[in-house]
Amino acid sequence: SAVISQKPSRDICQRGTSLTIQCQVDSQVTMMFWYRQQPGQSLTLIATANQGSEATYESGFVIDKFPISRPNLTFSTLTVSNMSPEDSSIYLCSVARGGGAETQYFGPGTRLLVL
Amino acid sequence: QKEVEQDPGPLSVPEGAIVSLNCTYSNSAFQYFMWYRQYSRKGPELLMYTYSSGNKEDGRFTAQVDKSSKYISLFIRDSQPSDSATYLCAMKLPNTGNQFYFGTGTSLTVIP
Numbered sequence: 001s002a003v004i005s006q007k008p009s010r011d012i013c014q015r016g017t018s019l020t021i022q023c024q025v026d027s028q029v030t031m032m033f034w035y036r037q038q039p040g041q042s043l044t045l046i047a048t049a050n051q052g053s054e055a056t057y058e059s060g061f062v063i064d065k066f067p068i069s070r071p072n073l074t075f076s077t078l079t080v081s082n083m084s085p086e087d088s089s090i091y092l093c094s095v096a097r098g099g100g101a102e103t104q105y106f107g108p109g110t111r112l113l114v115l
Numbered sequence: 116q117k118e119v120e121q122d123p124g125p126l127s128v129p130e131g132a133i134v135s136l137n138c139t140y141s142n143s144a145f146q147y148f149m150w151y152r153q154y155s156r157k158g159p160e161l162l163m164y165t166y167s168s169g170n171k172e173d174g175r176f177t178a179q180v181d182k183s184s185k186y187i188s189l190f191i192r193d194s195q196p197s198d199s200a201t202y203l204c205a206m207k208l209p210n211t212g213n214q215f216y217f218g219t220g221t222s223l224t225v226i227p
Contacts, residue, residue, distance in 0.1 A: 001161070033213060040123065042217040043159075043203070056213075092158050102147045102166070102207060104215060106158035 002027060002095050004107035012113045013083055020079045021110045023093035028073035030096070033104065034066070037090040046091075049076045083114045118142055121204055121218030130227050134191040138204035138218045141185065145216075147207040148180050150189045153220065154200045162202075163189065194225045 003026040013019050023032065034046040047057045047068055055068040069077045080087050090111050094104045121138045128134055136150075146167055151159035163178040165171045165187075171178045177190040187206075191198055204218040 004158075006158075031213060040219065042119070042219045043215075045213065045215070048213045094158075096213070103149060103161055103164050104205075105161060106151075108158045109156075111156070 002029065002097065002105040004093060004095065004105060006093060006107040006110050008110060009108065010111040010113075012115065014115055015084055017083055018079055018081045019083065019112060020077050021091055021093075023076045023078070023107055025074045025095055030073070032070065032076045033094045033096070034068065034076075034078045035092040035094060035106075037092060037109070043092070046078070080112065083112075085114045088112055088114045118216045119204060119206060119218045122221055123219055125222040125224060127224045127226060128194055130194060130196060130225055132194050132225075134189075134194050134198070134223060134225075136189040136191075136202050136204075136221050136223070138187050138206075139185055140187070140206055140216070142206075142208070142216075143182070143185060144208050145206040146209045148178070148187050149205040149207075150176075150178055151203040151205060152200045153203060159203055196225045196227050199224045 005024045007022045032049045035043045045058050046061045047055045049055045049068045049070040051070045051073050067079045090109045092109045094106045097103050119140050148165045150163040152162045153159040165178050165180050168180045168182045175192045179188040201220040201222050203220040206216045
């Protein structure tokens with residue numbers, strides 16, 4: 001398993017501002033993922049953060065809106081830029097385990113409300 | 116058609132009941148099947164993990180995979196109020212590092 005922490009746990013932000021979410025893992029991992037979870041919807045993968053290379057973004061998500069850093073094997077940040085109310089959601093980081101990354105372990109999430 | 120379908124519920128049962136949670140999927144190539152439990156205001160927690168077909172039991176929890184029907188189930192025996200949470204199924208194709216497919220989750224309440 002993995003112990004994952006996220007900061008902040010929640011925030012209320014104004015439209016047009018940016019928020020950076022931190023994710024810390026208790027052991028080194030190759031792949032870290034950022035998800036968005038909106039009410040009544042399944043988890044949506046935003047991007048995969050690999051150490052030492054650019055993040056890989058899923059369709060519908062762009063680096064200008066969601067820049068990601070991965071400075072080492074235990075830490076990553078996701079920034080939600082130029083926020084609008086539509087960005088209100090839960091943001092989760094996760095790490096993959098298993099030889100083929102068969103399972104994921106999630107952080108507690110960051111609850112974001114944009115006014 | 117969504118890759119993974121899951122009835123959102125809500126599902127409400129009395130304490131001690133047997134709970135059956137289900138997901139169907141469309142891609143027969145899925146090989147890895149998972150169930151996550153998510154308490155309110157918490158991140159999803161891996162509950163059960165199954166590779167390919169068959170059953171897996173862990174305490175009061177049993178995960179079943181029926182690949183011929185493209186159907187997976189999670190059974191909870193002797194349900195407890197502490198089992199009240201949202202349960203998400205998830206699936207993964209082999210040799211794909213980051214392609215997990217999640218259901219929308221089923222909300223379960225166990226009434227004392």
